[in-house]
Structures are given as C-alpha cells and as structure tokens.
Amino acid sequence: MGWLSDLLRGGDDELGWDDLIRRTVEEVAKLSSYGQRGEKIFPEDVIVRITVREGNAAVVQGFVDRPELDREVGAALANKCDVTTDALPRREYIVSVADRISITASEGVAKSWQLVIAGGDLDGQTLTLPAGWSELAFGRGPWHGADHGARNDLVVCEKTEFVSRRAGRLYRAGHQLEVASLDQADELIVRRAGGETLRPARTARGRAIVKPDDTIELGDGKGGALRLHVKRH
C-alpha cells in the first residue's frame, strides 16, 4: 500500500505541508540529547536543509516563508520530545533544488539580524539583534510606560519625538522576523525591497513578516520617517 500513501501525499516528486512538518520534526528530534538531570536538550540553533525537485521549489519556499510553518514545527517537536517550546532550538530553513527530496537538520549558527537606522538622532547606527532572542520591544529611549517601568530592548532613537516610546515589537518566526506595531499604530510601515508596503496594525494577525532588505518605517504622519533597514549577515 506504499504506492497509495505516496499518491495521497502528492507522490515522490512533491513535498506537502504536513509531510514537511513531520519530516522536519523527525530530523530535528534526532539532534536532541539528555542533560544532567535526564531532561532533553537541543543545540541552540539548527539549520534545516530541504532539497526538492525544481517544480516544487517555489511551493516549498512559500511554505517555509509562512510563520505558521515554524510554529507548527515547534508545537509538534515540543509534543514529540515532551519539552516546552522554550527549550527547543531556533530553526533556520534553507530550500534548494536537487534531483530528490531530502530534509536534514544539523547544528549550526544562524545568521544574525541587524537594523541600520536612517533618520532621527541615532542616524547611521547599526543595531545587532542579540543571540537567542524571541521577542524584542523597540522604540524611543530605553524606557517606556507611565512610570518608565518597561524597557525597550532596542533603542531606535533618543529624542525623535514622532517615534513612540513603545513603538513596536519584533518576533522571531523561523528564518524570518515579524513586526507588530504598538503605540506607533498605523505609522509603522513595512516597505518591501520591491516597493510594496504593509501596515501591521491593519492586518488580521496584527503582525507583518519582515525579510532581509525590507525597511521598517516609523512615520510622523506628514511624510517624514525614521527608517530601519533590515539586514542579515
């Protein structure tokens, strides 16, 4: 009956959503070992290399570009290994073309993310996102809140008034970032390298995917903006 299950999955030439998640989980789970107290431990960063046939590459790249895929992998992996999602490794997905489908996972150091500031009083500075982060608050100055009781992880300016103290929040989503607008509201815009624009505050999830070479704009509502150019090295 192997031929039937292959057919239902789309055949040997194609990799579907569920199959991709299942096989990724199996591969990443192989990298786990046991810690001093018998708990499962993982390397901090894992590279998942996916090879597919040429005709299927765009579809699979589309899958890994969706933040839901990494979330589902995380949930399934946590379930399989009986650990919390905090204990899981950060996952980076690389899709390439080959003559056969394969998924392998190996320990590796993920590329680091940087934000290059253009405009405002910290113009020209580069912010490197710290290793091991999952969520980062950013805005004007190091503190925000009524009594300045909350901290910004990333200070994008000190005195540029149109940037909110609690401007937004960055989330790690597999090999991509997501950004949500907080007090910057509709004046936080993600500008794609191709010119397309998107306001996270006007999306159903309240977040927008950010890719390398995109720009996060923090606007003043009159055409002026502080820009964060997103780089990956």
Place this chain on the structure above:
Amino acid sequence: MAAISKDGIDQFRVRFADLARVRRGEPVHIDPYLIAQAIGLVMRECNVRSALGKPIVWNEYRVILARHDFDAIRPLQVPLERDLKTVLAQEARTRQAELVGELRVTVVFDEADELNTAEGVVRVGFVPTDKLAAPKPGEMTMRVDSFVVSGEIAVRPGSPTDTVIVDDQTAPGHAMFWAGGNAQVPFGVTIVVGRPHPEAPPHFIALAGAGAKVNKQHFWIAATTTSVRIGRFAKANPVHVNGQPIGAGEDLEVALPAEISLSRGDFVLTVTRRP
C-alpha cells in the same frame, strides 16, 4: 459555531456567515447591521471593571475586513456610522459602562490579504482620547464622545466647529462665576463645562482662563430652580462640590449656592441663584 471567538489578547475573530445565519456555502453580504452586531457582541466580551465594580468597556475598535468585503461596505459609510452610534450607545447604556476615552471605530481592510471573504477581525483597546490618532483621508472612522455613549446626554446634532458658550441672559437659570468670567446655567439643559477648545459640544461653558489641569470636558451640570446636579466625566480630573468629592463617572445633586473645585483647587467656580 459562535459568530465571534477570541483570537488573541486584544482581538476577536468574526464569522459573518454565522452572524447572518446563512447556510453553509452561501455568500454573505456584509452590511452595516452585521458590523454593528459584531462590535456589540465584542463589547459584551469585555469584563474589565473599575475599582468601584463598574464595567469599563473598550473605547477603540478596529474592524478588519477582507478586501472584497471592505469594498462592498465602503459606499455604505453613512448608514454604518448611524447604526454604530445607536448600537454602541444602547450597549454601553445597558451595561452602565464607563469609557476611558472617546469611542472610536475604524473599518479597514486586511493589508496582508490573509482574511477570507466573510471573515473579520475586531481589535480592541483602551485608548485615552488624546492618544487617538487623527483619521486618515479615505478612512472610515466613527468617533462618538464618551458622554454620548454613556447615555447621559443625547447624541449631539451636527458637528459644531467652534466652542459654543451658553450666553442667553434672558433665559431662566442660575449664574456661574469664576476668576476671569461668568456664564448662565439655564434650567432644564444639561451643559458640559471645561477648558475652551474647538469642536466643543453645543451646550458648553468654556472656562476662560482655565489651565491644562482643567479637562476639555471636565463635568456636566443640570440646573433646576432650587438645585444643581453635577456629574464628573469618567476621564476627568477630580471634582469637589462644597468640599464633597464626586467619583469618576458619578454625579451629585446639591442646593445652591455651590462651590465647585476642579483638580483639587486648581480652578474654583461658584454657582448661585441669579439675582
């Protein structure tokens, strides 16, 4: 399946097909009624209370629709605004709810195109009036003053552009004095009192000389021949009448003369019978 479900800490997912009770697979035409119903249902989900146990409801609502649905609703902006005002006012009045600021509803489309037709998201928040962003050109935005929604004062007609000072010296009523000015308080009219500002409501006494500690809409006053009833707006700074404090969103009836102290003595005014 329920028409709305919680979809995060500050947002709800709306299935308009369930709200409209159409058969599975049938198209749903999203109209002002359905949007108003959806917001009303979301408002009911708010279980936040003040320290006094009074319900507080969210004052900012952003309705995110699929692009196709948004295009269909756009020509219906006028009935949408009318219906929303009525529904929200009824809902807030039923719950005797407080608001932390002006009530604001914005309808936009999902720029990420992740919503299916007949699906929507309502995102909610508590936002003080001074933090509400100005509406953008082409944006469907409805703003309803908090006192209008709380049902204390009827929906205000039209949209006055200048501060209106009640100044009919011939109408029966009492006199209000403060350092720097005076005004009449006619009988049978509920008047809002506060710092001078544009777009004040029609029955408004502008306290000339008032500083920033006096709110633009600080309290309301309604006079009878023997007494006055004074109410402090929910978001206003402290109000004391003859030394007695009025809680936020509450009111008090006192005999004349009455000394009204705003923001703990920052601004004092007196209401007396007119000689």
